[in-house]
Amino acid sequence: xxxxxxxxxxxxxxxxxxxxxxxxxxxxxxxxxxxxxxxxxxxxxxxxxxxxxxxxxxxxxxxxxxxx
Amino acid sequence: xxxxxxxxxxxxxxxxxxxxxxxxxxxxxxxxxxxxxxxxxxxxxxxxxxxxxxxxxxxxxxxxxxxxxxxxxxxxxxxxxxxxxxxxxxxxxxxxxxxxxxxxxxxxxxxxxxxxxxxxxxxxxxxxxxxxxxxxxxxxxxxxxxxxxxxxxxxxxxxxxxxxxxxxxxxxxxxxxxxxxxxxxxxxxxxxxxxxxxxxxxxxxxxxxxxxxxxxxxxxxxxxxxxxxxxxxxxxxxxxxxxxxxxxxxx
Numbered sequence: 001x002x003x004x005x006x007x008x009x010x011x012x013x014x015x016x017x018x019x020x021x022x023x024x025x026x027x028x029x030x031x032x033x034x035x036x037x038x039x040x041x042x043x044x045x046x047x048x049x050x051x052x053x054x055x056x057x058x059x060x061x062x063x064x065x066x067x068x
Numbered sequence: 069x070x071x072x073x074x075x076x077x078x079x080x081x082x083x084x085x086x087x088x089x090x091x092x093x094x095x096x097x098x099x100x101x102x103x104x105x106x107x108x109x110x111x112x113x114x115x116x117x118x119x120x121x122x123x124x125x126x127x128x129x130x131x132x133x134x135x136x137x138x139x140x141x142x143x144x145x146x147x148x149x150x151x152x153x154x155x156x157x158x159x160x161x162x163x164x165x166x167x168x169x170x171x172x173x174x175x176x177x178x179x180x181x182x183x184x185x186x187x188x189x190x191x192x193x194x195x196x197x198x199x200x201x202x203x204x205x206x207x208x209x210x211x212x213x214x215x216x217x218x219x220x221x222x223x224x225x226x227x228x229x230x231x232x233x234x235x236x237x238x239x240x241x242x243x244x245x246x247x248x249x250x251x252x253x254x255x256x257x258x259x260x261x262x263x264x265x266x267x268x269x270x271x272x273x274x275x276x277x278x279x280x281x282x283x284x285x286x287x288x289x290x291x292x293x294x295x296x297x298x299x300x301x302x303x304x305x306x307x308x309x310x311x312x313x314x315x316x317x318x319x
Contacts, residue, residue, distance in 0.1 A: 010209045014216065015151040021158060022151055029147060033281055042283045049283075050274060050295065054302055057154055064158070065167045065310040 021060040028052035080221040083268040084231040086261050087217045088238035091210040096242050097173045097252045098206035101180035106199035114200035118207025143280025146273050149220045153269030160263035161303055165310035173252035271295035
C-alpha cells in the first residue's frame, strides 16, 4: 500500500510541481480548444497557445524567485 | 529519412536518451546506497523486481494506447508532455539561477545510506526487506518517468523503438560507468540535462497539443525545432533575469 501511494504521489508530482503553472497551461489549452471550435484561424490559435504557455512559465518562474 | 522526419526523430531519441540518463543516475544512486549498506543481493533483487513491475505496466497499458482515437491520443500526450516539460524547464531555470539548490547525487547517496543505517541501528528484523523495497521504489519511481517519456516522444510518429533504444542506451551507460567507478555519478551535469530535456519535451508537447486540436502548424514537423529554440531562448533569458533580480534584491 505504501508503494502504491508513493507511486500515485510521484505520478502527480511528475506533472504538477507549481499548481499555478499546471492550472494556467490547462486553462490555455482549454481556451485554444474553444477558439479552434469557434473556427478562428489556426495560426492565431497556435500563436495564442505558444505565447500563453511562454507567459505562464515566465510568471511561474518570477513568482518562485520573488517568494525566495 | 527526410529532413522533416529527422526533425522529429533526432530530438525524440535525444530527449529519451538524456531524460533517461537523468532518471537512471538518480535510481542508481539509491540502488548503490542500498548495496553499500546491506549488500548487492537485496539491492539487485529490489531493482530487478522494480524492472519487472515496470515491464508489467508497459504490457498492461501498451494496447490501451492503440485503442484511443489518434487526435485524442495526440492531445493527451501533448498535454502531459507540456506539463512535464515545463515543470522540468521551470525547475532547471530556478536551479541555474540559484533560487533552488542544485540536485546533488552525493547528498542523495548520504541521505539514503543514513536512513538505512538508522534502520540497522534500530536492529530492525526486516532490514533486507526494507533495503530491497528501497531499491524497488527507486527503480519504479524513476522508471515510470522514463517509460512516460519514451511513450510520449515515440508514440506520435511511430518512434517507440528508437526512443526505447535511446533510453536503454542511457541505462546501459549509467550501469556500466556506475559499476566501474562504484560511487554516485555526481559529475553528471544533471541540471543542464534537465534544462535541455525540458526544452525539447515542452516543444514536443506544444506540437502535439496543436496536432490534437487539429491545428496546422506552419512547416509541420519542423515547427518542433522552432518551438525548441523559442523555449530555449526564454529559458536562458529567465535564468539571467532571475539572477539579476536576485542580486538587486540582495543589495
